[in-house]
Amino acid sequence: MIGGGILLQIDFIAWLRGIPDWLYEVIRWVYGILYALFTWVWGLFVWIWAVVMDSFWFLFKAILFPGLIFVVLGIIFAVWFTRKTWGRVQARRGPYHMGKYGGLQLFADAIKLVAKETIIPDNAKRWMYRVLPSLLLIAVLIPFAFIPWDNNWFIADLSVSLVLTFAFLTVVPVVSVLAGWTSGSKYTLIGGFRAANNQFAAEIPLIISSVGPAMLAGSLSVMGISQAQANFWYIFLLPVNFVTFMVSATVIVGLVPFDAPVADSEILFGWRTEFTGIYFTMTYFAEFAKQMLFCALMVAMFFGGSYGLPFIPPVLNFIIKFLVMLFFFVIVTSSFFRLRQDQVAHFCWRWLLPLSLLNVVGAMLAIVYIPGLAELLQLGGG
Amino acid sequence: MSVNILDEAVEVWFGPQHVSAHGWATKLTIVGDFIVECDPNAGYFHRSAEKCLEFRDFRQGALIMERLCMLEAFLAEYPYVKAVEKIAALEVPERAKVMRTIMMEASRIHSLQFWWGQFAAELGLFAMLLWPWVDREYFLDSFEELTGSRHAVSYNTPGGVKYDFTEKSVKMLLRALDRIEERIPTFRDMILKSPTFKLRTRNVGTFTAEQGLKWGLSGPNIKACGIPMDLRKDDPDPDLAYNMCDWEVPITHSEKHPGGSDAYDRMVQRFKEIETSISIIRQLLPQVPEGPIVDPKARTKTNRLPAGEAYGRVEGTRGITTLWLKTTDKAQTPYRAKIRGPCFSSYYSLKHLVPGSTFADFIVIFGSLDPYPGWWDR
Amino acid sequence: MGSFRTLGDIFRILRHVLRQVFTRPFTYFYPYEDRYYPDRTRGRHIHIRKNCIACAQCVRVCPTVAIRIDKQDRRYEKDAALYFDYTRCIFCGLCVQACKNNALFHTKVVDLSEGNREDLLYGPDKMETLDREPLKWRGRTFR
Numbered sequence: 034m035i036g037g038g039i040l041l042q043i044d045f046i047a048w049l050r051g052i053p054d055w056l057y058e059v060i061r062w063v064y065g066i067l068y069a070l071f072t073w074v075w076g077l078f079v080w081i082w083a084v085v086m087d088s089f090w091f092l093f094k095a096i097l098f099p100g101l102i103f104v105v106l107g108i109i110f111a112v113w114f115t116r117k118t119w120g121r122v123q124a125r126r127g128p129y130h131m132g133k134y135g136g137l138q139l140f141a142d143a144i145k146l147v148a149k150e151t152i153i154p155d156n157a158k159r160w161m162y163r164v165l166p167s168l169l170l171i172a173v174l175i176p177f178a179f180i181p182w183d184n185n186w187f188i189a190d191l192s193v194s195l196v197l198t199f200a201f202l203t204v205v206p207v208v209s210v211l212a213g214w215t216s217g218s219k220y221t222l223i224g225g226f227r228a229a230n231n232q233f234a235a236e237i238p239l240i241i242s243s244v245g246p247a248m249l250a251g252s253l254s255v256m257g258i259s260q261a262q263a264n265f266w267y268i269f270l271l272p273v274n275f276v277t278f279m280v281s282a283t284v285i286v287g288l289v290p291f292d293a294p295v296a297d298s299e300i301l302f303g304w305r306t307e308f309t310g311i312y313f314t315m316t317y318f319a320e321f322a323k324q325m326l327f328c329a330l331m332v333a334m335f336f337g338g339s340y341g342l343p344f345i346p347p348v349l350n351f352i353i354k355f356l357v358m359l360f361f362f363v364i365v366t367s368s369f370f371r372l373r374q375d376q377v378a379h380f381c382w383r384w385l386l387p388l389s390l391l392n393v394v395g396a397m398l399a400i401v402y403i404p405g406l407a408e409l410l411q412l413g414g415g
Numbered sequence: 416m417s418v419n420i421l422d423e424a425v426e427v428w429f430g431p432q433h434v435s436a437h438g439w440a441t442k443l444t445i446v447g448d449f450i451v452e453c454d455p456n457a458g459y460f461h462r463s464a465e466k467c468l469e470f471r472d473f474r475q476g477a478l479i480m481e482r483l484c485m486l487e488a489f490l491a492e493y494p495y496v497k498a499v500e501k502i503a504a505l506e507v508p509e510r511a512k513v514m515r516t517i518m519m520e521a522s523r524i525h526s527l528q529f530w531w532g533q534f535a536a537e538l539g540l541f542a543m544l545l546w547p548w549v550d551r552e553y554f555l556d557s558f559e560e561l562t563g564s565r566h567a568v569s570y571n572t573p574g575g576v577k578y579d580f581t582e583k584s585v586k587m588l589l590r591a592l593d594r595i596e597e598r599i600p601t602f603r604d605m606i607l608k609s610p611t612f613k614l615r616t617r618n619v620g621t622f623t624a625e626q627g628l629k630w631g632l633s634g635p636n637i638k639a640c641g642i643p644m645d646l647r648k649d650d651p652d653p654d655l656a657y658n659m660c661d662w663e664v665p666i667t668h669s670e671k672h673p674g675g676s677d678a679y680d681r682m683v684q685r686f687k688e689i690e691t692s693i694s695i696i697r698q699l700l701p702q703v704p705e706g707p708i709v710d711p712k713a714r715t716k717t718n719r720l721p722a723g724e725a726y727g728r729v730e731g732t733r734g735i736t737t738l739w740l741k742t743t744d745k746a747q748t749p750y751r752a753k754i755r756g757p758c759f760s761s762y763y764s765l766k767h768l769v770p771g772s773t774f775a776d777f778i779v780i781f782g783s784l785d786p787y788p789g790w791w792d793r
Numbered sequence: 794m795g796s797f798r799t800l801g802d803i804f805r806i807l808r809h810v811l812r813q814v815f816t817r818p819f820t821y822f823y824p825y826e827d828r829y830y831p832d833r834t835r836g837r838h839i840h841i842r843k844n845c846i847a848c849a850q851c852v853r854v855c856p857t858v859a860i861r862i863d864k865q866d867r868r869y870e871k872d873a874a875l876y877f878d879y880t881r882c883i884f885c886g887l888c889v890q891a892c893k894n895n896a897l898f899h900t901k902v903v904d905l906s907e908g909n910r911e912d913l914l915y916g917p918d919k920m921e922t923l924d925r926e927p928l929k930w931r932g933r934t935f936r
């Protein structure tokens with residue numbers, strides 16, 4: 034009825050009086066949630082930190098030195114070194130404007146390439162185009178984990194790391210063929226086929242040449258081979274194997290004189306032609322990473338790894354030998370004309386394979402039949 | 416494989432945007448790795464030089480000719496200059512004849528050095544890209560000392576030459592010659608004795624002398640087949656001094672292909688050409704007679720020419736280069752000039768030469784014939 | 794034996810390449826060092842207005858019509874102002890050869906690069922003198 038008191042379903046005044054309490058409860062509820070969240074995140078952080086602290090050295094080695102950052106900086110340095118040496122071979126200086134002696138040129142190049150527009154051709158398969166260069170780079174960077182820069186500075190020492198390295202490196206020509214095929218151009222297709230042909234030609238001499246040191250050291254891990262050369266470098270025992278290994282490495286990496294897959298003047302960069310921008314940077318650096326990997330493998334397998342001059346730290350030993358090998362690689366690959374693809378295959382099967390086989394067999398016979406040789410050289414074991 | 420092999424043929428354009436195509440587009444039909452058909456298409460470098468000549472004076476025309484092929488600038492100007500001299504009946508003084516010959520041979524050496532570097536780089540040897548070019552710098556410095564410009568020398572003019580030899584320019588030319596003589600053994604080691612070069616160029620791009628003559632090849636491409644066809648000896652020009660010295664036409668007798676040549680022989684031939692040119696220059700330099708360097712009536716006579724037709728030719732680095740000139744009476748510019756460049760026949764001979772070789776050999780054959788688009792596309 | 798001769802060739806090639814690596818490169822550190830320019834170098838021109846008689850032979854003989862003459866612009870009795878279009882000049886030397894009054898010469902200045910096209914059209918004020926604004930690059934001054 035109208036007039037008199039107003040009938041409501043709740044007691045309005047009492048409700049108004051109770052608002053502060055209600056607000057307090059709401060804020061307390063929100064605070065509770067936030068606190069729970071915060072505790073959870075903090076607990077996660079504490080747990081991660083504990084894990085990192087437990088394997089601090091491993092992570093340091095895997096990421097900083099001699100792991101990812103070191104390898105990437107090493108690739109940049111290798112490219113700079115190669116460009117300077119190419120320049121000197123051609124009676125000119127390499128890059129010299131950016132930074133003293135052109136050191137920052139590579140960084141400038143990398144930044145420029147990353148900032149370029151990536152143009153994907155219409156005929157190319159887009160997702161393969163994007164994924165393949167990264168695959169290539171990963172497949173090439175992983176074997177760096179097995180290289181024994183020192184007795185303590187290594188990332189992983191598996192007992193079959195040599196075989197694993199070659200297994201990873203087998204991915205590379207497959208990726209090259211795929212990249213050449215999916216780029217949608219005839220020139221890249223030809224380049225891809227030639228890359229597969231290179232692998233077909235040189236993989237067997239490569240592996241047989243690496244069997245030699247593995248046999249002498251009695252172990253299949255790169256670390257073991259490197260450590261077994263404490264007294265005697267294997268290059269003196271297996272010189273021909275070193276030469277065939279180096280030549281096969283040149284074929285596998287695809288450098289002049291065997292760079293028909295990437296023949297500059299015939300097929301315009303082969304299977305790498307259509308990559309632009311960041312993808313090109315990845316393929317470009319993958320080439321140099323492969324070169325670095327083989328240089329490091331050669332130092333570890335034939336030149337005694339970190340054993341050498343006793344008064345410098347062993348890591349520096351390895352790095353100095355590695356630089357000398359890189360220099361030599363660059364010189365040898367600037368001195369010869371490019372071979373045609375069928376001539377590459379012919380050369381590898383006709384000359385490299387028998388030579389490497391003969392040297393391995395000869396070494397085996399020498400060890401077995403010349404008495405005292407095995408103890409003198411302290412072979413086996415490890 | 417299907418019955419008709421051409422069903423699997425793929426057409427690849429070795430097109431104008433290619434590092435080693437030098438501005439020509441060739442359509443290659445490829446089956447597997449072998450080239451089955453080759454269809455040359457030129458024209459991407461056309462600069463209508465013949466038409467430009469119709470708008471230029473008789474003293475300015477040589478500038479256009481030398482820009483057709485800057486590498487052999489002295490040799491390229493000569494046909495035009497010779498044709499004008501014939502129509503205007505100019506007399507070239509003795510000193511100018513000898514100087515012209517010397518500089519033309521120097522230009523030939525310079526052009527061959529450029530080609531060495533380019534060919535070696537196309538085959539993958541990047542070291543040899545720049546080594547001949549370093550020696551080429553000495554020649555260019557001597558050209559600059561003599562004329563004032565390294566490449567676009569405007570040296571030949573109707574009636575003689577424009578710039579006189581100075582002591583310093585002769586000294587620089589001799590130094591350039593000494594330098595290249597010093598370096599030829601190195602290049603021989605790096606190129607002719609390189610096992611990869613032999614693998615790459617032997618039995619590649621073989622043709623017999625009869626085929627070469629049928630296709631219209633001339634110059635080192637034919638001399639490598641053993642035929643001494645050289646314009647300097649066959650049709651000795653009274654306005655040049657090739658008769659004043661003692662030299663033989665450089666030819667190569669191929670061991671593997673008697674009566675023919677492959678890419679290796681053409682490289683050997685070009686080594687011999689350079690040596691011949693060096694000996695000619697060395698013989699002529701002490702013999703330069705004194706006198707004026709240009710016909711004193713040249714400027715007045717070349718203002719307006721009488722009607723006539725004339726034909727000037729020269730043995731260029733790549734073959735016989737000719738120019739046919741026609742003038743109308745009292746003309747200030749030519750009525751028509753027709754240029755024939757040697758690379759015209761070299762390029763079109765690829766149509767017959769290339770089928771049957773592999774794709775990678777195409778660049779070897781192409782490069783060994785010393786192509787230069789300026790001479791065909793003009 | 795054939796293969797030993799091939800090995801000998803290979804070692805000789807490597808020796809040549811190694812020798813080249815350790816010799817001084819042939820290039821100049823331009824623009825810090827520059828090469829020798831002879832006296833006859835056909836660089837940019839210089840116009841000496843005192844000797845000019847405005848005969849316009851240089852204009853007539855230029856194959857690319859790079860010279861423009863303004864006969865109304867006089868400073869001495871009989872001269873004229875020359876406008877050189879360096880986007881068209883091919884440095885052939887015919888104009889210098891045509892001038893019989895020693896008013897036009899080539900100089901040794903060959904680095905004429907500018908930032909935009911208008912700077913390359915040299916008017917009479919630029920034609921008479923070799924001075925120009927110095928170029929600052931990386932903290933050093935050139936030209």
